[in-house]
Amino acid sequence: MTESPTLYRIPPQSGAGFTLKRGDVLVVIDAWGEQVSDLMAFAADERGEWLSSGRTFDYNETIYLTTGHVLYSNRSRPMFTLLRDDVGRHDFLLTPCSTETFEILYPPGTADGHPSCFSNLVQALAPYGIQPDQIPTTLNIFMNVVVDESGRVRIAPPISTAGQQLHLRAEMDLIVGLTACSAEGSNGGTFKPIDYHVIPAGTPQ
């Protein structure tokens, strides 16, 4: 009999930092539905190496990542492989929401004391020696960004429903930051938790 992995809950508008070993599978779960989770990763043995949206778009030749795609670092090394995707719509164009996001794109006053994925990632990754300037575009899991023919970008509510999952296999030892997103516009107007667990490397699937 195999022990079940611990299920972690990221409360609404907060974040978590943790490490993965090569071969571990990170399972990210939209606990209640319509909730975005921003993910950032760095190589555990080389913190200057980071998850790169640009290299990932380059080598997959698409802006929409799903099952079978590999996510690359800025050094063009595989960081994750997407093993299972219940939703089929995630974003890798936009940055984590920040104080400036709420200042520039939201009604006046929104930014005051507003939690943000950026500050939650800064806090979650600080214990691992990651500096704020090292946090680039994140993989915004379950985020529904629609790009029309003219290139215009529109943020729509996530199409994910309660319990839907994305499974990411770590292809190297990693430092990971993960959030339950804090932006009204990305989450259908309400803030929900994100659940995650880790299936250890070598576990029979």
Added chain:
Amino acid sequence: MTESPTLYRIPPQSGAGFTLKRGDVLVVIDAWGEQVSDLMAFAADERGEWLSSGRTFDYNETIYLTTGHVLYSNRSRPMFTLLRDDVGRHDFLLTPCSTETFEILYPPGTADGHPSCFSNLVQALAPYGIQPDQIPTTLNIFMNVVVDESGRVRIAPPISTAGQQLHLRAEMDLIVGLTACSAEGSNGGTFKPIDYHVIPAGTPQ
């Protein structure tokens, strides 16, 4: 009588590094037509601050940048304003071509000794203390990347013709790297020079 600014030529498959003062206008010219030029920039007084594709997409709500758009840093500060765009098609999704680009996306053997925008930017920016891991997605001037409805990314020849220009006004003091792109697939199969000059801040337009 006003002195004309010096015109610089970046030879095919090479790069240049230089600084701009706030208010300077960088004029990038496709000398012979159908030639991409990758641009990267860092704040001169704070080299941890870099030109961010993600923040730029966020605040402009488009993936295609043209006249009137502002290019932002990772700290959400304006770095450039696009003042004049003769072409209307540039890319900010993909990374500068690199040895790994030629290994992964090109026929076997292409990578051996192949020049790349990434290595040219590394060399051009090293005198300013910029490390290779700090070079993220570049603004790929004149690069024609078509994204279809499914999110698929296709690199087509540039639509730029000889002498067409992009004018970028520096909104802070900047360190800049600029290339004449080295990738066959991005430049219609041939390598041409890129010309640039700088209109100093305060020059009557």
